[in-house]
Amino acid sequence: MDTLKPQRFRPIAIAIGCVFSLCLVLILRQPSRRQSPTFDTTQSPPLVMTGGNPYVRALMRTISASEASDRQPYSVIYGGSHATHLDRHPEQCIRITRGPNINNCSTATGRYQMINTTWAQMSKRYHPQPDCLMFVFQCGYSFEPEYQDKVVYAWLSDEQAWRMNIPQLLKAGELEQVRRRLSSTWTSLGYGIETNTITPKLAGIYQKLLQEELARKN
Incomplete structure (x- = not known):
């Protein structure tokens, strides 16, 4: 047996x-989970604006990667649709369907997902070509890609606005300090209330985009 x-x-x-x-x-x-996932830089294409500090440019593209990861980021509206005209901020208020602000609405639009009130405030300070009516204290501000870039670039470069020298800190490798400061404005940067799947990858994304910007400068 x-x-x-x-x-x-x-x-x-x-x-x-x-x-x-x-x-x-x-x-x-x-594949090992420890390996850093690849990032398609076409989801954060080069800026339309030319010139400028490569560290700030890389930061702007990193913000775009987390806020507006789209092949047409300059026209993307919160929720995924696209604006057909960018002569002004579209100001479309789209209902928020999840997260801490559910059932409110958002006017976030463009490469940096700026809401209409933030755009109005920052364009008054930094827009290089406001369209002002003669003898009337009223100006319009083009939302075309070049001006989205220029307004945000000037804002990030303004030491008084952030109470820190962002270009200097980035050059010194202090990305996390900068992200922490900016997270109250762009909540997906890692220290805000609305992180997303891109957020954990942002440090690596920034380094990759920075190398592109440094090579482009040279």
């Missing part, structure tokens, strides 16, 4: 061994 048991269970043992081996192969073929 004892000598028959190995013969009876040998097919089962072989089958179990094969299944185990197959599982082991599949596990070993899986």
